[in-house]
Structure formats: structure tokens, C-alpha cells
Amino acid sequence: MITHIALSLIIAGLIPLTYAYANDSTWVQIDNVVYGAKPDERGPIGGGEAYVNIITSGDYTVEDLDDLIKSLSKSKIGDVVFIPGETEIDLTSRILIDQIILEVPEGVTLAGNRGYKGSKGALVRSDVLNTPVMISAAGPNVRITGLRIQGPNSKRYSDHHRRAFGFGGKGKEYYYKFPNSRGIQTEFSHLEVDNCDISSFSHAGIYLIKGNDHNIHHNFIHHCQYMGLGYGICLKKSSSIIEYNLFNLNRHSIAGAGLPGCSYVSRHNVQGDVSSSHCFDMHGGIDRGDGTTIAGTSIEIYNNSFWSIERSVSIRGIPQKKCEIHHNWFRSHRSITQAVKGSYGTEINNNAYGNNPTVEK
Numbered sequence: 001m002i003t004h005i006a007l008s009l010i011i012a013g014l015i016p017l018t019y020a021y022a023n024d025s026t027w028v029q030i031d032n033v034v035y036g037a038k039p040d041e042r043g044p045i046g047g048g049e050a051y052v053n054i055i056t057s058g059d060y061t062v063e064d065l066d067d068l069i070k071s072l073s074k075s076k077i078g079d080v081v082f083i084p085g086e087t088e089i090d091l092t093s094r095i096l097i098d099q100i101i102l103e104v105p106e107g108v109t110l111a112g113n114r115g116y117k118g119s120k121g122a123l124v125r126s127d128v129l130n131t132p133v134m135i136s137a138a139g140p141n142v143r144i145t146g147l148r149i150q151g152p153n154s155k156r157y158s159d160h161h162r163r164a165f166g167f168g169g170k171g172k173e174y175y176y177k178f179p180n181s182r183g184i185q186t187e188f189s190h191l192e193v194d195n196c197d198i199s200s201f202s203h204a205g206i207y208l209i210k211g212n213d214h215n216i217h218h219n220f221i222h223h224c225q226y227m228g229l230g231y232g233i234c235l236k237k238s239s240s241i242i243e244y245n246l247f248n249l250n251r252h253s254i255a256g257a258g259l260p261g262c263s264y265v266s267r268h269n270v271q272g273d274v275s276s277s278h279c280f281d282m283h284g285g286i287d288r289g290d291g292t293t294i295a296g297t298s299i300e301i302y303n304n305s306f307w308s309i310e311r312s313v314s315i316r317g318i319p320q321k322k323c324e325i326h327h328n329w330f331r332s333h334r335s336i337t338q339a340v341k342g343s344y345g346t347e348i349n350n351n352a353y354g355n356n357p358t359v360e361k
Contacts, residue, residue: 036329058082077107106139248272284317
């Protein structure tokens with residue numbers, strides 16, 4: 001198992017992900033059937049070194065914030081705005097004073113070269129706790145690739161959550177006085193986020209508010225663990241394929257609001273060994289307080305590998321169409337009841353359990 005120490009070294013950039021996995025597979029084959037997360041031809045789970053779709057140049061090459069803003073404003077469908085090497089773009093003062101958002105126009109790619117010849121990728125960061133959103137897709141068919149996107153809040157702030165919601169707590173209004181942060185956000189369809197290292201956002205690393213056919217793949221998403229929120233990827237009323245990502249140190253690595261139209265396919269992702277709550281979920285009507293039992297429209301969770309001792313999946317209501325959970329490897333759990341919580345409409349079968357895996361049909 002990749003331990004918390006090993007993952008911390010990966011996060012610090014002291015050892016590459018591929019080395020950490022060299023002696024520990026993320027998938028197992030039993031009776032010629034694959035369980036867990038198996039890398040594909042595009043490169044390693046989590047992206048980085050050996051990822052095959054790395055961009056190394058663009059129509060605009062930028063090395064500072066003013067030039068980045070100007071280039072994004074001029075770019076048009078098909079253009080690539082490229083931030084080379086390990087350039088650092090610090091948004092802190094401009095978010096604090098001007099409330100800027102990096103808006104990527106329709107059909108434009110914002111790229112770094114994470115993994116190319118050992119590059120960590122350009123760093124886009126904010127240290128302002130109140131960072132409503134750093135990067136926004138301002139239209140459909142936006143791609144964000146090869147960047148390190150770092151927010152201001154890697155902590156859990158459990159004490160604040162207890163003061164708000166513990167016995168005799170001060171309540172929801174008090175809780176939301178603490179500012180939130182989000183990394184990438186969209187209300188348009190066909191957002192692609194790949195080969196990025198996304199971390200330290202109190203609300204969500206990626207927030208998919210609306211739009212369909214998003215593809216979030218080959219990213220390392222971590223340290224989004226603020227208590228009460230803390231989502232690696234959060235879907236509100238959107239649909240997405242989420243695949244070949246490495247998650248760790250999030251509260252929920254994938255979370256769905258559960259509204260009608262909220263759907264996702266999660267496949268070939270690895271959940272690391274540290275999570276402050278269950279790892280993947282879909283909220284239900286009881287969470288929203290809307291008087292329904294609806295937990296999204298369609299959920300497919302298959303061929304993922306879970307190392308956290310926390311519950312792997314929690315479906316908190318009844319999906320409108322389906323919820324299918326199969327061919328996952330629940331390495332820290334010995335049974336369905338330990339690994340998954342679901343209700344009517346959630347089908348769970350053909351998963352592998354334990355470090356020396358056995359299959360429960």
C-alpha cells in the first residue's frame with residue numbers, strides 16, 4: 001500500500017507517482033477479470049511523468065499574470081495559452097483587491113507542461129482564504145491541462161465546524177462566516193481537466209455547476225478537506241466522466257448535490273489512504289431539505305481502487321435512473337456493508353475486498 005508518508009512525498013514532489021506505484025499495483029486480476037483501477041494507454045493514474053498528451057507550446061506563451069489575463073482575453077476557439085516550465089502565477093493580491101477570475105473563453109486550452117522532462121508544471125496559486133473561484137470556463141469546450149492549481153486552505157478546521165454544529169453550536173450562519181475557495185468552475189458543457197495537480201480548496205477543487213459531458217481525468221486532487229465541505233470534485237446539476245485520477249486527503253473526493261440531472265461515471269480512480277469522511281457520494285433530498293428522496297439521476301462507480309479505511313461510497317437517497325457499483329477493489333474493507341452505503345436503486349455486485357482480495361458477487 002502507498003502509505004500516507006509516501007503520498008506526502010509525492011505531494012512534495014520528492015518522489016514521482018510512478019515510483020511509488022512500482023511495487024504496488026492499483027488493480028488485481030481474479031479469474032481473468034480486472035478489479036480496481038488499471039492505467040490506460042494515456043499514462044499513469046494521476047498524470048505527470050509518462051502522460052502522453054502533454055502540451056509543450058501554445059499560440060500565446062505567458063510568464064506573468066498581466067500577460068496571462070491579456071492573452072486569455074484575446075484568445076479564440078482552438079487557441080492554446082501556455083505557461084512554460086515551473087513558472088509561478090500568484091493571484092493573491094489581485095483576488096484580494098480586484099476579485100479577479102481567470103476566465104478561459106470557449107474552445108480555448110489553458111496549459112502547462114506537467115510531467116514533461118520532469119517538470120512539475122506551472123503553478124497558479126492564491127493565498128487568500130476568500131477565493132470564490134480561481135479559474136472559470138467562460139464557455140463550452142474548454143480544456144485545462146498540465147498545471148498545478150493551488151488554493152489557500154489545506155486544513156480541516158475541525159474546531160470551527162464543532163463550534164458551528166456541535167452541541168449548543170452557533171449554527172449554519174456562523175459556519176459560513178469562514179470564507180470558501182474553489183479552483184476550477186464551469187456552468188458550460190464539455191470541460192476537460194487533465195494532467196493537473198489540484199489542491200487546497202475549502203469548497204471544491206473542481207466545481208461542475210452545470211453542463212454535460214465533462215471529462216476529468218489523469219489528475220492528482222488532494223488536500224480539499226475543510227470540514228463540512230471539502231470536495232475534490234463537486235457536481236451540482238451536471239454530468240461528468242471522472243477517470244484515472246488519484247485522490248487523497250479530501251473530505252469527499254467526489255460529491256454530487258443529488259439534484260435531477262446530476263450524474264457521473266467514476267472509473268479507474270485511486271482513492272489514497274487518508275480521507276476525513278466517506279470518499280465518493282451522491283447527496284439525497286434529506287441533505288437538501290427539499291422533501292424528496294432523489295439522489296441524482298445516474299451513477300456508475302466501477303474499477304476504482306479504495307485504500308481509505310473510511311466508507312468508500314455513500315449514496316444518500318434513490319437515483320432517478322440507476323446506481324451501479326461493480327468491479328471495484330475495496331482494499332481496506334471486507335464486505336459490502338463496510339464499503340458501501342446505499343438504498344433502493346443502488347446495485348452492488350462483483351467487487352473485490354481486502355488486501356488479499358476475495359470477490360463478493
